[in-house]
Amino acid sequence: MNDNRKIRVFLDEDPVPFAEFSPPVKFVLDTTKIPDGKHQLRIVAQSTSGKEGIKTVSFEVRNGPSISVLGLHDGEVVTDQVPVTINSYGSERNDFFLIRGSETPKGIPAWVWATVISFVGFALFYFIMYWNPDQYKSFF
Template structure:
């Protein structure tokens, strides 16, 4: 019996497959030749009875530097003037480590402030409720 199983792999909406294999396969997908952004991998497999199965896998390529933006979120409504901090960092050079610019500065989250205020409030409550001068008499 002839084995006519074949797997074709397409990238995005390209009508020509960039690879054809006989199953099972294992290959290295080099994303450095693909521009950054959203893409789609379409896998078409044909069985021995010539029945096709299709699977699409959306993915995002980010070979360039990571870009972090603080102060503006996607689809956010803004007015007046806003302060925006933009940082871009990648892993091109592995021989040195640059400390400045390696981390994006962010404000302290609100939940940390709430936790700190709750702790201080509980400490004051405890001090007021249970502090009695007669408990702290001198032994001398």
């Protein structure tokens, strides 16, 4: 039997495939050689009768450091002075961990404050309503 099935893998709009395999195939896509940003993997499979099927998979490569911006959002309208915090962290050094500057500082969310205030308020209410020194007798 003549098995002329093949799978060709293209990256973005490149007309030349970067890999060609016979099915089934398992391969490792090395993203360190691909620039950061949005890309598209196009897989073209050919059956034994010569018919082709195409599948496109979109993905984003981020091998560079992760960048976090607080205080300014994409497409936001701003006026006056806007405080902006920018933090960047990557994983180039695996043998050293610096605690200071590793995390992006964020304020405590409002729902946490509301929960704490509600709990303290309920505790005060319970203490005021039900505290009676006559109910507490010493065992001694």
